[in-house]
Amino acid sequence: MVEAIKRVGVSSEENVKQMEKFIDSSGLGPETCLLQALLENPPKLRLVKARKEIETVFFGAIDELLGKTWVQPNEIGILVVNSSKFCPTPSLCDMIVNRDKL
Known part of the structure; x- marks a missing residue:
């Protein structure tokens, strides 16, 4: 994961070291999925x-x-979606609402 972050080339060495500490203490391992x-x-x-x-x-x-809860999309009254870095148009919430006909 750290090698992938370094390849992007937008983080300083200090930021990469901090991310590496975070990754090490987070419990993420070699089987962790990356983008x-x-x-x-x-x-x-x-x-x-x-x-x-x-x-x-x-x-x-x-x-x-x-599938696990047997809740139907039309039974959902409120949808809260968050992403700290990705904010597309249409919004993430709109993508879900349109796909599932909420």
């Missing part, structure tokens, strides 16, 4: 790839949650 864009050499940080990553994670989690 597909970071695994490419050179990294291809593009909006299309970021949107695909979000769709894979969010839609997969939502499908699993709805």
Whole structure:
């Protein structure tokens, strides 16, 4: 993971060391999934790839949650979605609402 962060080349050495400490203390290991864009050499940080990553994670989690709880999308009254770095148009919330017809 640290090597992928270094390949992106936008973080200072001090930031990389701090991220490495965080990763070491977080319990993340060699089986931890990374963004597909970071695994490419050179990294291809593009909006299309970021949107695909979000769709894979969010839609997969939502499908699993709805399947396990037997909640129907029309029974959901409020949806709160947060991402600290990715803020596309349409919004993440809109992507989910439109896909699941909430």
